[in-house]
Amino acid sequence: MNPFTLTRAASVDAAVRDFSGHEAAAYIGGGTNLLDLMKENVAHPQHLVGLNKLPLSSIESTTGGGLRLGATATNADTAWHAEVQQRYPLLSQAILAGASPQLRNMATNAGNLMQRTRCYYFYDTATPCNKREPGSGCAAIGGYNRIHAILGTSDSCIATHPSDMCVALAALEAVVQVQGPDGSRQIKFEDFHRLPEDAPERDNTLQAGELITSIDLPAQGFAENFAYLKLRDRQSYAFALVSVAVGLELDGNTIKEARLALGGVAHKPWRDKAAEHLLKGQPATEATFRKAAEAVLKEAKGQGTNDFKIELAKRAIVRALTQAAAGEQKASDVFTNSNP
Structure with a gap:
């Protein structure tokens, strides 16, 4: 693991400023994926902005009759939240199908959206991977690709997104609220993640320095069927x-x-x-x-x-x-x- 500096932001504005003030910065919440990537020499942030002190862990109703999931609320707290279980059981079950209880106790909602592929070749720095090193090639194409994509692939990448939670959020038509150097905006969930095309190193449509603040669920939760x-x-x-x-x-x-x-x-x-x-x-x-x-x-x-x-x-x-x-x-x- 390469050396890095760490600060713990006390507000969203401070977190965005801190990120923008450093080269090769990354946000970190539970760290259940990022730390693995750093240990495997796949990710090399020089500065980490800690988010766990931010007031973004609540789960509360919205004025439109939906539910707002705080970005730093853990996957476990979200899955077992009474409102989520009652009104959005699809989401609760999807979260509980993922990882392990220990990881769900640490992983945050925003981090779940930001997790990266578990492609073997992405983690193996001895092999070519356009997602890890753009332009190097894709070892999965023509290699051992049992876990890889069958839809939306490109000549550059056939990796899959690993999240269970995100599949339910896509079906529920969630909206992602973000804040960055240019202010706040919302992103429809269907527009948040992207297909590989010719730039597989980009997993999502966030701009530099943008931070997820919440995930908003609509009123319709399909709780019966x-x-x-x-x-x-x-x-x-x-x-x-x-x-x-x-x-x-x-x-x-x-x-x-x-x-x-x-x-x-x-x-x-x-x-x-x-x-x-x-x-x-x-x-x-x-x-x-x-x-x-x-x-x-x-x-x-x-x-x-x-x-x-x-x-x-x-x-x-x-x-x-x-x-x-x-x-x-x-x-x-x-x-x-x-x-x-």
């Missing part, structure tokens, strides 16, 4: 091969509103609005769900050892939609694993 399905190699402490977040609003057996997002398949949480549109007004049947699944994966492309993900994702979508329509999931559900 939802599902989070995570398929992985072992039951605990494993990243998704494929995950699916579903929210449905039903009128009898007819789908009035549908949200569908996937994890483990792309460089960002993958939401397909066209497939959602196919579901609206249709009966909540297996045939309808299969049609939507085919639409989501119609442009999917395997890379060899991850070809199985295409069929796995289709089946996962059908299963998650079926569970959501039946209202089967509860907060105490045990999550599913897979070992293809």
